[in-house]
Amino acid sequence: MSERRRDPESLLRSLKEQTGQSGRGRLKIFFGYAAGVGKTYAMLEAARQVKAQGVDVVIGYIEPHARPQTMALTEGLVSLPVRTVTYKGLSLKELDLDQALKRRPQLILVDELAHTNAPGSRHLKRYQDVEELLKAGIDVYSTVNVQHLESLNDIVASITGIAVRERIPDSVFDEADRVELVDLEPQELIQRLNQGLVYRQGQAQKALSSFFTVENLTALREIALRRTADRVMRITEKVRPQASDYYTDEHILVCLSAAPTNGRIIRTAARLAQAFKGRFTALFVETPAFGSMTDADRRRLRDHIHLAQQLGAQIELLWGEDIPAQIAEFARLAGVSKIVLGRSNTRRPGWGWGKESFSEKLSALAPNLDIYIIPDKQNQSDRPYTPPKKYIPAIEIRLKDLGITLVTLAICTLLSLGFRQIGFSEANIITVYILGVQIVAIVTRGQGCSLIASLAAVLTFNFVFTEPRFTLAAYDEGYPVTFVIMFAAGLLTSSLAGKIKRHAAQSAQTAYRMKVLLETSQQLQQQTTHQGLIDVMAKQLLKMLNKPLVIYDSEERRGQRQLTPPCVYNTEASVPESELVNPNEQAVADWVFRNNKRAGASTATLGSARCYYLAIRAADTVYGVVGIALNGEPLDPFENNLVLSMLSEGALALDKETLARRKEEAQMQVKNEQLRANLLRSISHDLRTPLTSISGNAGILLNSPQSLDSTRSRQLIADIAEDSAWLINLVENLLSITKIENGTMSLNLQTELMEEVITEALQHISRHRREHHIVHEECPQIVLVRIDSQLMMQVIINLVNNAIQYTPEGSRITIRSFLEGQELVVEVADDGPGIPDAMKERIFDLFYTSRGQIADSRRGMGLGLALCQSIISAHGGRLAVRDNVPHGALFSFRCPAEEVCAYESTVDFNRGRR
Known part of the structure; x- marks a missing residue:
């Protein structure tokens, strides 16, 4: 079937x-x-x-x-x-x-x-x-x-x-x-x-x-x-990508050039890559002759690179003078299996018989590669194309270089005269002049002075050191051969020195760009803020391109990202900001932001713009737009790849920062949800108990006023007052905790006498203080401290009420303050059962009670100590708990002293001041 x-x-x-x-x-x-x-x-x-x-x-x-x-x-x-x-x-x-x-x-x-x-x-x-x-x-x-x-x-x-x-x-x-x-x-x-x-x-x-x-x-x-x-x-x-024959190891490489027929070669390679279902790479080898290319050839090369990108090729760029060797080495490292060339690339420039063709040398260097030679018949509309010849350095002579050449030859002549006096042979003298030619080739620009130095060295040697001396004639028949060899050696050594200098310059430029890219990665990793990441990207792009930049950042508004006003990073005072930031340029940036594609100068979209705009994107999220003022000179492919790499790395860092911020917000939301749940669970019981008591006592007073004696009535009213005070204290704690969690609590710092704050606080503690022995041992000195008196009063009230709640009737609660160095120490101690060591680490957590669990069975929500710790922390101190000797618990905190005077007093709140 x-x-x-x-x-x-x-x-x-x-x-x-x-x-x-x-x-x-x-x-x-x-x-x-x-x-x-x-x-x-x-x-x-x-x-x-x-x-x-x-x-x-x-x-x-x-x-x-x-x-x-x-x-x-x-x-x-x-x-x-x-x-x-x-x-x-x-x-x-x-x-x-x-x-x-x-x-x-x-x-x-x-x-x-x-x-x-x-x-x-x-x-x-x-x-x-x-x-x-x-x-x-x-x-x-x-x-x-x-x-x-x-x-x-x-x-x-x-x-x-x-x-x-x-x-x-x-x-x-x-x-x-x-x-x-x-x-x-x-x-x-x-x-x-x-x-x-x-x-x-x-x-x-x-x-x-x-x-x-x-x-x-x-x-x-x-x-x-x-x-x-x-x-x-x-x-x-x-x-069905699981098919066994879907992926292969084929890797197709096409060579890019400025030839009009190179587009046909690229399309052939693309079809070949599709047929073999392999990877597709387009390679361009930049030679020293690249600098002498015409503007038309440069535009055509850019078009070919863009065409290869459109057809799915990965663009790679190399630099060197031996193109076949560069291609073979890249193919070996990249695992290329097939190379596609045009016929115009198959003949190496040179003279004489037996010269290897381009493809023959490439085959010899990479014998395991399949090389496809594509006929490249030109269309009638294409003008004849002449490939760039072998690089010939420009003959450039500057007065400064000419002076260096003359000085160098003069020094060589003086040294040679010294060697002649010592008895050195002419071969040694020739070596001195060749060394001078090498020095001239390294120090001067171009090859003009090297050519002059080679010729002048031969003439000077002939004039000064050959017989008859001080004439250009030479008696020895071997001298002409010596002169020719000396001139050729000078030219060859100067040519090699110049080549080394060009390679060094190119290597230095490549190393600098790689250094900037590495610095970008390192600096992005060190930044933790959004603006810091944007500034790093701008600074590194300026360092690499040295072109004015415009960066449009983005922010989330109502669930969608929108561009913010641009920031201009201008390296050239000659470029007015109005050219970089205007309605037309902003419209292009907005289009790039909305469509997640490049646009502007040197592109096929809104190409009349002043800047070349790229999206700072990670996957489908665009975090901003970068505009680069090209000044009529498009980025070369290598620069463009580096810019894309830097923007991609920056976008990943921005994405990481955004995810970290969202994670932090999610954790805060979870924390707030947990706080809300705990509050609701605690309030559901702790509010019901006093409200039921108040409602019941009020009902008795309203419904049966004649049947109650005065003692019973006062007791009911006292219970109502106590439950109301407890509710007020609970609400105050809840409001304070809410302010602290939201970060809206502000301190009203004033210079206060701590003893007065403590005395006022003890007037508002629970009525159960009559069942405990409360003693206030005042500081021997009058100590002024800078505190928020209302919040500090709440700390004292909570600490004393906590001692009353968790100690048996008749216990002694002592509030003492004393000066220790430049700090006032306040302690609240009791002689109750104390606090186990295992509980001391969590006793200041929200909703944590003496039972080590969320309180829902007795009145006490676990808010008081947590609130005290937050208030003391806001004052720059820390609330601590330790055992009271011989038994009980002792809470203490410190405040910096403002002013100290001598004084001594003790107050027993059951008997009065003494």
Whole structure:
């Protein structure tokens, strides 16, 4: 029984659901192999069917075809106004992206996905407009032909002889939610052309004689069918990644250059990587000749790097003079299995016979690699390209370098004269001059002075040290050979010295950049605040790029992140801040923040901006935007990669800081919830008991006033007063604890006499003090302290009430204060049963009672001691507990003394002052 095959579109829907793209719009592409097969017609028919189901459908842009049957299907569909752009005297019609986003339909129709927008548009390409619509949650229907796919552009051009300029990355096609192949037999398409249903009669005849031949259409149809089948296969493989043949060890490497045909080589390598399901890397080796490249070649190289990125390549950059050796070494370290080269790269520059070709040397250096040589026939529109020749240092002569050269030769001459007097041979003297040439090559700039030094050394040696001396003639027949060898040795040594100097300069620059990157990582790890992380990123970017920066931070408001006002880090006073921060620049930064993509200068999106904007992002969260003022000079690929690495590391640090802050807030919330639960549990019992007593006693007094004698009435009233006072004290403690937990408690510090505070506090303690013997031993001196008297009074009340509650009747409670050094010590001691050592560590915790558990069976919520500890801590002290000798507990705290005078008194609260 054959296995039932799942529908590809259902597989894709399942994949999208697994990847969590429910909030994103869906893209459906109507795919064809040539104009006229009916893509727009099929799209409009599908839109009308969807509209009949109640979906809000609008037309964003439909190409104005001269096809009555197609345009008739637009009737009954809402069309958004198009945007008119005047360019070189022409009025161009474009999709109005802002109107579409404002209208926000459920489905929008956008014809010609590969279209290039008019200058001045937000995006360079229409597929980028569609991407923004999808990100906003709007479904899109669009159309595209097979020749508009980037990786197939060269194949189609080789078949038809026409290079299509408007292209889309293959990723747009592959990641579409649905692709509907609109197919038509080539003969039927040609018949439609003859009937004038595709183009006007004159255009149709011209098309039939060039592009629309049966052979061309058949080949294009085959490519379209194969490409659609490849997409289905990729979808199937993604849905079941556990297939054993899904991942391979293939690693495809393509070499980048500024040649116009390099794009074709990159596309071939991309198709090869897709076919082998392997990794794809694009490598550029920067040689000393890179500095002499023309602006056009530099732009073309950047375009090729961008193309490789679009096709999924990992960009790698190396520096060196021997390109085959650099490629072979990288391939060995990176595990490359296949290399793709263009034929223009296969011949090494040089003279003479037997020179190895580029591919031959690469094969000799890396014999285990498969090397693919791609023919690179240029299109007629491409100007002839001449690869950069071997690097020849610039002949640059400065007066300072010329002076150094003359001084060095003079010193060499003086040394040589000294050696001649000593009896050294001419070979030793020649060595001195070669050394001088090396010194000149190292110290001076360029190779001009090295050339002069080599020639001058030969002439000076001939003039001073050969016979006849002080003439340029030479009697010995061997001298000309000596002069030639000496000149060649000087040139060779100076060339090697210059090469070493260039390598050292490049290594120093690379090391500096790596140092900045390492410093960034280290400094980010040391920061603990959000602003500190932003400042580190700005400082390190300035250090590496030396270009003005604008950083837009973000903050959460009402559950969403929003940009904050920008901060400018300007290294050049010549760049006014108004150029870096204005409504246009802020609009670009806001677009980058909302869309999580790069934009601005040197990009295809809002390219007229002054700065190049990048998102500081970690996964899908954007923490800010960085704008770099490029001043017309785009970042080179190596710099761009370093900037992305620094921003990525900074975003990870910001993400870590945000998670830590949220974790802390969550812990605080859990703590508050626990506090609230404990309060409710304690209050449910502790408030009910006194309230029941008050209600009962009040009811007796109201209902039976005549049956109660005066003693009984006073007892009931006293009980009511005591329970009310207990409730007041409880509420005061609760309010104080709440202020402390919220951080809103403030101290009203004043200079007070501690004895007066203690005396006042003892007047407000529990009425059960009559059952205990309370003694106040005042300090022998008059000591003034700086305290909050109300809060300190509450501490004394709580400590004494705690002693009353947990000691038996008749116990002695002593409050004493005494001066110890420059501090006043206050102690509250009792002679009760004391506190076990195991409880002393937790006795100041909230809701902890003498039973070691949450109090819910006796009156006492475990708030008093915790509140006392918080108040004393706010005064800069600490409440401590220890055993009272011979038995009991003793609580003590200290306060700094302000002023001290002699005095002595003791108060027994059961007998009065004595």
